Amino acid sequence: MPLIKNGHYIDDAYIRIEGEAPVPDDGDVLVDAVRLKDDTAVLRPRQGKLGVLLMNTVDAEELVPHLSKLALVALEFPQFHDGRAFSQARVLRHTLHFKGEIRATGKPMADQAGHLVRCGFDCFETNTRQPLDVWQRALDAVRGVYQRDYAGLGDVVRKDL
Amino acid sequence: MYRYDEFDHTFVRERVAQFRDQTLRRISGELTEDEFRPLRLMNGLYLQLHAYMLRIAIPYGTLSSKQMRQLAFIGDKWDKNYGHFTTRQNLQFNWPKLEDTADILQALADVEMHAIQTSGNCIRNVTADHWAGVAADEIEDPRPWAELLRQWSSLHPEFCFLPRKFKIAVTGAEADRAAVAFHDIGLKIVRNADGEAGFQVLVGGGMGRTPMIAKVCRAWLPKGELLSYIEAVMRVYNLYGRRDNKYKARIKILLHEEGDDVFRKMVDEEYEKVKAAGGVSHLVPEKEIARIETYFAPPIYDALPDEDAQLTQHLRANSKMARWYEVNCAKHKQRGYTIVNISLKPEGGIPGDATSDQMRAVAGIADKFSLSEIRVSHAQNLVLPYVRKKDVVAVYHALEKYGMASANLGLVTDIIACPGLDYCALATARSIPIAQAISKRFEAPERQKQIGDLAIKISGCINACGHHHAGHIGILGLDKAGKEFYQITLGGSADEHASIGTIMGPGFSDAEVPTAIEKIVDTYIGLRQPGETFLGAYRRLGAAPFKEAIYAQAAE
Numbered sequence: 001m002p003l004i005k006n007g008h009y010i011d012d013a014y015i016r017i018e019g020e021a022p023v024p025d026d027g028d029v030l031v032d033a034v035r036l037k038d039d040t041a042v043l044r045p046r047q048g049k050l051g052v053l054l055m056n057t058v059d060a061e062e063l064v065p066h067l068s069k070l071a072l073v074a075l076e077f078p079q080f081h082d083g084r085a086f087s088q089a090r091v092l093r094h095t096l097h098f099k100g101e102i103r104a105t106g107k108p109m110a111d112q113a114g115h116l117v118r119c120g121f122d123c124f125e126t127n128t129r130q131p132l133d134v135w136q137r138a139l140d141a142v143r144g145v146y147q148r149d150y151a152g153l154g155d156v157v158r159k160d161l
Numbered sequence: 162m163y164r165y166d167e168f169d170h171t172f173v174r175e176r177v178a179q180f181r182d183q184t185l186r187r188i189s190g191e192l193t194e195d196e197f198r199p200l201r202l203m204n205g206l207y208l209q210l211h212a213y214m215l216r217i218a219i220p221y222g223t224l225s226s227k228q229m230r231q232l233a234f235i236g237d238k239w240d241k242n243y244g245h246f247t248t249r250q251n252l253q254f255n256w257p258k259l260e261d262t263a264d265i266l267q268a269l270a271d272v273e274m275h276a277i278q279t280s281g282n283c284i285r286n287v288t289a290d291h292w293a294g295v296a297a298d299e300i301e302d303p304r305p306w307a308e309l310l311r312q313w314s315s316l317h318p319e320f321c322f323l324p325r326k327f328k329i330a331v332t333g334a335e336a337d338r339a340a341v342a343f344h345d346i347g348l349k350i351v352r353n354a355d356g357e358a359g360f361q362v363l364v365g366g367g368m369g370r371t372p373m374i375a376k377v378c379r380a381w382l383p384k385g386e387l388l389s390y391i392e393a394v395m396r397v398y399n400l401y402g403r404r405d406n407k408y409k410a411r412i413k414i415l416l417h418e419e420g421d422d423v424f425r426k427m428v429d430e431e432y433e434k435v436k437a438a439g440g441v442s443h444l445v446p447e448k449e450i451a452r453i454e455t456y457f458a459p460p461i462y463d464a465l466p467d468e469d470a471q472l473t474q475h476l477r478a479n480s481k482m483a484r485w486y487e488v489n490c491a492k493h494k495q496r497g498y499t500i501v502n503i504s505l506k507p508e509g510g511i512p513g514d515a516t517s518d519q520m521r522a523v524a525g526i527a528d529k530f531s532l533s534e535i536r537v538s539h540a541q542n543l544v545l546p547y548v549r550k551k552d553v554v555a556v557y558h559a560l561e562k563y564g565m566a567s568a569n570l571g572l573v574t575d576i577i578a579c580p581g582l583d584y585c586a587l588a589t590a591r592s593i594p595i596a597q598a599i600s601k602r603f604e605a606p607e608r609q610k611q612i613g614d615l616a617i618k619i620s621g622c623i624n625a626c627g628h629h630h631a632g633h634i635g636i637l638g639l640d641k642a643g644k645e646f647y648q649i650t651l652g653g654s655a656d657e658h659a660s661i662g663t664i665m666g667p668g669f670s671d672a673e674v675p676t677a678i679e680k681i682v683d684t685y686i687g688l689r690q691p692g693e694t695f696l697g698a699y700r701r702l703g704a705a706p707f708k709e710a711i712y713a714q715a716a717e
Contacts, residue, residue, distance in 0.1 A: 059400075080196075080199075080322075081199050081282065081322050082322065082404060083282075083319075083320075083321065083322025083323060083399060084399060084400055084404075086318065086319045086320075086321075086322065086399070087319055087396050087399045087400050088400070090318075090319050090396070091396075091434075094438050094439075095434050095435075095437075095438045109196065111183065111196075111200055112322070114316070114318070115316075115318045115319070115321055115322075116318075117318075118318035118319075119318050119319050129191065137182070138179075141175060141176075141178065141179035141182070142172060142175040142176050142179055142316060143171075143175065144168055144171055144172040144175070145316075145318075146172075146312045146313055146315055146316070146317075147313060147317060147318060149439065149442060150318045150319070
């Protein structure tokens with residue numbers, strides 16, 4: 001699936017490691033979050049970045065012990081209207097101060113672009129029917145944000161203009 | 162009233178443009194109906210039985226005369242010259258065309274209105290006491306906080322794709338006229354032991370197929386913490402609310418399944434994290450709430466005697482008007498003023514419907530006699546909040562001219578009814594004709610007065626948009642093998658002593674309903690003690706005498 005970041009298509013640098021499959025010695029890898037628990041193959045020092053895919057039924061706080069090792073957290077939208085990942089992203093960014101990349105995977109929709117960005121996502125998986133320009137248009141559609149703290153502007157609601 | 166500034170204007174205009182784009186993409190086929198549905202719903206656009214329906218937000222039920230005129234204009238230009246006021250203090254147009262909706266939204270934006278989040282699995286239009294700011298029993302005006310919630314919830318980045326819809330109601334008075342206990346979050350302004358006003362936060366109320374009374378989640382919350390606390394509640398719900406079954410997806414089910422204490426602990430823990438992460442910025446900036454409060458400052462009232470001698474004289478001379486004044490006008494917090502309630506329940510009429518002409522008439526009356534302000538109540542009536550007693554006679558005659566002087570506020574014919582099977586795709590039975598038949602049956606004014614306070618509420622399906630669970634008499638329309646039948650519940654109440662009605666027994670056919678209601682009412686009249694309301698009598702007597710009255714014949 002194509003990836004969009006900063007208004008451009010990007011190549012996915014991460015190799016998806018499905019299930020219990022072995023983790024190569026180098027290269028950026030994306031593993032299931034559950035493998036962080038006690039999987040030494042994942043946790044050993046190695047060349048390349050580590051990313052995890054977190055199910056939307058798991059607390060983002062479970063990543064806390066490993067957060068500093070993670071360059072990417074991918075959150076899932078099994079359907080675009082299943083909005084749990086919005087809260088997971090918000091917790092990662094706001095409560096846990098995660099500074100790495102947060103990727104929306106599964107079936108996020110371009111029309112959700114504003115919501116995604118404000119909750120802390122910076123990379124989106126998209127489908128061929130919603131090309132780059134649709135995402136960009138959605139991002140610019142409503143520029144005002146009442147929830148200033150979600151826009152990184154500090155307060156819980158907007159102040160005077 | 163709140164007035165948009167440049168930020169609000171731009172926000173709504175851009176939202177309209179975004180929706181126009183989404184609509185065009187749907188028409189071109191770029192968006193599938195599955196994709197478009199949640200997008201259109203988040204802008205109040207439903208697909209009903211015969212046509213689209215557009216639900217327009219009237220935030221906390223407050224309207225200016227200018228806005229009311231625009232609604233009339235929209236009704237004339239893009240609908241069938243009428244609109245329907247709902248139990249959510251909103252207005253629905255039943256016949257718009259998909260391709261016109263963006264233009265309608267633009268016309269709304271021109272008068273600082275929108276349809277944002279009047280539907281969909283998001284935080285819906287916030288409702289409030291329709292007498293806010295003028296009620297004699299008010300602790301504080303809840304409208305600034307309702308407006309703040311409106312802004313805060315608009316396109317909330319995190320909470321627009323919730324497990325299910327989410328409704329918030331606010332009241333600042335002792336008597337609960339906003340049914341806060343039947344909302345996902347109900348907010349009541351209360352004073353703590355030190356006399357400071359704050360919010361009592363109730364969570365997990367609702368109607369639908371599993372009616373529940375909300376539980377107190379926080380007995381007293383400092384006002385400035387409102388948004389952050391609600392953020393914590395919403396996050397717990399968004400993360401842990403059920404998504405496997407839409408009938409079990411409301412927050413009331415989460416609260417029920419977790420248990421009150423566990424749920425409260427989840428919220429408290431989340432709230433501590435929100436506070437820790439946000440620092441002082443988790444508080445509503447005093448400057449911002451002060452800015453909003455200035456819009457709701459009380460008007461400059463005339464210094465008037467509390468009783469108007471001329472009015473008293475007129476009332477003596479005109480018993481019809483006197484009855485209307487007694488029934489429809491309520492105590493104002495300001496001397497010499499009254500709250501005029503306009504019934505949209507003419508005997509035998511369709512509850513909540515108003516023609517464009519009626520809307521314009523109300524706008525004109527409000528301009529002349531109520532500081533250009535109008536309210537919509539959740540009981541589907543209108544309110545003129547600032548009427549001088551000396552203007553009451555003129556107001557009455559103006560209303561009478563447009564068929565809006567029914568003297569039945571809170572009486573047996575002031576029936577709440579959802580649109581039902583006449584319009585709604587979800588309905589299992591008709592509601593409107595049942596309301597009309599009952600209203601006809603009890604139309605005699607003397608009889609209505611004799612019966613006194615009685616709230617009949619009718620829903621055309623289990624989703625309970627007609628609030629039947631909270632009706633003193635509730636009627637639920639169902640379908641059994643292609644035939645409509647109606648279940649009767651008694652003893653529900655939406656006020657500060659909220660209760661859920663009890664089902665009496667087997668249902669009735671549409672033709673049998675008015676007689677069954679009549680038997681219930683007659684039973685009450687026969688058994689009541691002096692001064693006892695229907696609800697009071699039911700609570701004292703229990704269901705037995707009423708059951709006997711409506712089922713006796715069937716048993717013979």
